[in-house]
Amino acid sequence: MSAVPTDHGVAELGEFTFECGQSVPDFEVAYETHGEFDGDNVVLICHALTGSQNVARSPEPERDAGTAGQARAWWDDVVGPGKAIDATEYYVVCANVPGSCYGTTGPASERPADLDLREEPDHDRWGTAFPPVQVEDWARAQRRLLDHLGVGRLRAVVGGSVGGMNALEWAKRYPDDVDRVVAIATAGRLDAQCLALDAVARRAIRADADWNGGDYYGDDRPDPTEGLAIARQIGHVMYLSKASMERKFGRRSAGRDSLTREDGDLGLPPEPTAGFFPYREVESYLDYQAEGFGDRFDANSYLYLTRAMDEYDLAAGHGTDAGALGAFEGEALLMSFTADWHFTVEQSGSLADAFRETGVPVAHHVVDSDHGHDAFLVEPEHVGPPVRDFLADGVDGRAVSDDGGDDGDDPRPDSDHAPVHASLFRG
Secondary structure, rough: OOOOOOEEEEEEOOEEEEOHHHOOOEEEEEEEOOOOOOOEEEEEEEEEOOOOOOOOOOHHHHHHHHOHHHOOOOOOEEOOOOOOOOOOOOOEEEEOOOOOOOOOOEEEEEEEOOOOOOOOOOOOOHHHHOOOHHHHHHHHHHHHHHHHOOOEEEEEEEOHHHHHHHHHHHHHHOOOOOEEEEEEEOOOOOOHHHHHHHHHHHHHHHHHHHHHHOOOEEEEEEHHHHHHHHHHHHHHHHOOOHHHHHHHHHOOEOOOOOOOOOOOOHHOOOOHHHHHHEEEEEHHHHHHHHHHHHHOOOHHHHHHHHHHHOOOOOOOOOOOHHOOOOOOOOOOEEEEOOOOOOOOHHHHHHHHHHHHHHOOOOEEEEEEOOOOOOOOHHHHHHHHHHHHHHHHHHHOOOOOOOOOEEEOOOOOOOOOOOOOOOOOOOO
């Protein structure tokens, strides 16, 4: 398959006022594109929590160099020439969201020199003086970017996890600007269990003495890597299912190819009793996932982005999800995974009901997988076909199937359990 045109850059969009009412004067959005724009073939992709604009590999490897780990080419199995979101057919746009740290303005960005602060820090970054960010701001920033690129209406907006919330916000806020919405492994709002785990993750960062109230950007200051690593480990537990963790790790002790307790443990003080007990595979896995995360992601961005996810409520201002989606007249595809307890099948089913209530043609495609929330990233063989066919033919697409609803088919169209892959969230 021949290469397609790709581009990447940082759009300078001038002043941007956030939903909270606060503004930044020189707002920038980092983005990349794949394919050629022909006026009505634009697919906007919304990344997950710590993802980036680098949704797929480009012909020039240096264009991918600004990201690392799971943020580099994070959906390369789904996006590209001849793939489910075919860059020879669509003009694919992906933008880093406000508050992140992969090129779009956020806490780690340089702040204006004349910014009026109560207490002047010894660095030139925004830090926690950056305005609070919401998912609504992500959609508004994407709209500004698309205007900058000369793009009006979208063929589709596609997102997974909190990126799915971002996609839903497009149907709510810009219903006349998008034909089709694909929301994968997501919900209209987080439940109490996920809110609680996110709160613990943020407290781990704030409890790190090196966090220093968010002012850790000076050359002589260490980053709060231990707190961020613990927050990351909490996230990984949320991304996997109980069944997949049992199969991958069980209660087994770590083997010779794994990290040792001394290599892992995030630099924490030694535990006096540790030598008496085994260092288990699941511990080694979590330490491996967290290792080096602080070198490629900003702790304040993690605080900001999890807050944005926690606070999102699709029904806000409209009373119900159906009310929020009432002006959307396109088509919708919801995808969920049976062992995902972060964003459940039932939550996607509720969203499908909300679309149906407004008269929107909708399909809820349920994948029978025991992998957990990670499945939308690491099971392209299950995600790609329904997305491909929905982009082409809407809810009538060959691989698109419904959850039952009022007139649907088999609630589990993919009856074979997908294998557990190495998580793409890892380093």
